[in-house]
Amino acid sequence: MVIWDPQIEEMPKADIQKLQYRLLKTLVYRLYSFSPFYHERMKQANVHPDDITSLADVKKLPFMYKADLRDNYPDRLFTASRDDLVRYHVSSGTTGKPTVVGYTAHDLDNWTTSLARGLVSCGLGRSDVIQVSYGYGLFTGGLGLHYGAERIGATVLPTSVGNTERQIELMQDLHATAICCTPSYLLHMGEVAEKMGISIKNDTDLTTGILGAEPWTDVMRSRIQEWLGIRAYDIYGTSELSGPMFVECTEQKGFHVWSDLALVEVLDKDTGETLAPGERGELVITMLQKEALPMIRFRIGDVSVLDEEPCPCGRTHPRIRRIQGRVDDMLIIRGINVFPSQVEHTLMSIPEVGQHFQIVVDRRGALDDMLVRVEISKNAFSDKINDLMQIRSKVEHKLRNALNVGVNVELVEPGSLPRFEGKSKKVIDRRNL
Ligand code: DLL
Numbered sequence: 001m002v003i004w005d006p007q008i009e010e011m012p013k014a015d016i017q018k019l020q021y022r023l024l025k026t027l028v029y030r031l032y033s034f035s036p037f038y039h040e041r042m043k044q045a046n047v048h049p050d051d052i053t054s055l056a057d058v059k060k061l062p063f064m065y066k067a068d069l070r071d072n073y074p075d076r077l078f079t080a081s082r083d084d085l086v087r088y089h090v091s092s093g094t095t096g097k098p099t100v101v102g103y104t105a106h107d108l109d110n111w112t113t114s115l116a117r118g119l120v121s122c123g124l125g126r127s128d129v130i131q132v133s134y135g136y137g138l139f140t141g142g143l144g145l146h147y148g149a150e151r152i153g154a155t156v157l158p159t160s161v162g163n164t165e166r167q168i169e170l171m172q173d174l175h176a177t178a179i180c181c182t183p184s185y186l187l188h189m190g191e192v193a194e195k196m197g198i199s200i201k202n203d204t205d206l207t208t209g210i211l212g213a214e215p216w217t218d219v220m221r222s223r224i225q226e227w228l229g230i231r232a233y234d235i236y237g238t239s240e241l242s243g244p245m246f247v248e249c250t251e252q253k254g255f256h257v258w259s260d261l262a263l264v265e266v267l268d269k270d271t272g273e274t275l276a277p278g279e280r281g282e283l284v285i286t287m288l289q290k291e292a293l294p295m296i297r298f299r300i301g302d303v304s305v306l307d308e309e310p311c312p313c314g315r316t317h318p319r320i321r322r323i324q325g326r327v328d329d330m331l332i333i334r335g336i337n338v339f340p341s342q343v344e345h346t347l348m349s350i351p352e353v354g355q356h357f358q359i360v361v362d363r364r365g366a367l368d369d370m371l372v373r374v375e376i377s378k379n380a381f382s383d384k385i386n387d388l389m390q391i392r393s394k395v396e397h398k399l400r401n402a403l404n405v406g407v408n409v410e411l412v413e414p415g416s417l418p419r420f421e422g423k424s425k426k427v428i429d430r431r432n433l
Helices: 013-034 036-044 055-060 066-071 105-121 141-151 164-173 183-195 218-228 340-348 385-403
Strands: 085-091 099-104 129-132 155-157 178-181 208-212 231-238 243-247 262-267 280-287 298-307 331-333 336-338 353-364 367-376 408-412 427-429
Touching: 013 036, 013 055, 055 262, 066 099, 085 105, 099 105, 105 141, 105 243, 129 141, 129 164, 141 155, 141 178, 141 243, 164 183, 178 183, 183 208, 183 218, 183 367, 208 218, 218 231, 262 298, 331 353, 331 367, 336 340, 340 353, 340 367, 340 385, 367 385, 385 408
Parallel strands: 129 155, 129 178, 178 208, 208 231, 353 427, 367 408
Antiparallel strands: 085 099, 231 243, 262 280, 280 298, 331 336, 353 367
16 A cells, blocks of 8 residues: 555554644744734633643643634734745635635645645555646635645646536546546536536546535445546545645545644534544644644534544544534535625625525536525615616626625515524525535
8 A cells, every 4th residue: 555654644643642742832832922813812711831731731722713814814813924925825704804824835835745645545646647626716726736646746637627528528638537626516527528428437537536625425425436437535624724635545434634734623512622532523623833824723613523443544643534514504605615694794785785685505417506585675676677687787796706606696575585583594505415
């Protein structure tokens, strides 16, 4: 079995924990001494770096939330100087403001290393042609996997998203053996290929899919594997951690969390208590080596289970199982994070829009489709079709700009959407994942 970096990946558990403790201690001292934000947070939580005397003491440290990044937009949480930054990525925040992530050269190197390990762990190497069909724009998926794939010596085909027919032609002509994209985009590709008279299973060299950035299930995996004739591996990460970081190994039973880079805890979302391996709870991650945007006890909002059982692949780093849901209401539409609060924020800034709206998410073919039904305000209500069309395109345009994903808008009469006495149900998700 090929392992990218055996010294780290097969390190005995006791040594990993010593290394983690050393890295945590250094990180906490650095942030307490040099970052006003972390200094203040630690003071409020009544914890001093000297109080961290074992790895378990990580529990004493305060949590961080996505809202901290929003409140410090764009870069007030950065702990590297502008001169040391070499890259930005941007992802959706919980309201109008996006989340900006900065990287030093060392951060990019560690991110690339984590993906190199992950790609090797699912069997890829120098002889592979890896088609990267995640977005390269401000999203982390494209460039992250691009550099990871180059690091292992594979040949990269950087197709990014869209232009699906051309993607399929290139996949065939350049003999791509692996594809990195969202599971729903791969399903869409499969359908488009069939319309072109091409079977991905029989007419291409594709053997491997590195699929993630959105929730999917093992049942979906079986279907994809059978239909497209590939092995499909889950890949997980978030912008705040750098981007995609963890890929399943050939066992296909969860992601190894590289412990020299990340310390993972699973907590009860309500009490904040640490749960034992095997118990389901909210993932909390501390990035042990990040320079530009360190994250301490970041409450990602994803639900999973920590698996400390030895893995037959030989890697000693713990695994987290497939992501089982969110603790908040974040939706993922074609791989892009969308918070209902962002939709509300945008709609409420448009005077022609009333108080009520509803989000309906569906699957059209293999792709997500988002419809926002919007009550028009009484003042703006008109029976002239032209006026209504103008308002509709204004709302669509504003939502597309704010969310980075195309949305259909349906204007409805004032008073026509359901009203609720208790919690309102603003989202109807009809996707059956
Ligand atoms: O989605 C990074 C990424 C790129 C992961 C390419 C995998 C492949 P964000 O846009 O910040 O980053 O979104 C992160 O997406 O908190 C999860 O809720 C969800 N997510 C990501 N991967 C998975 C997955 C990228 N494999 C948010 N399964 C995370 C379920 C996933 N949810």
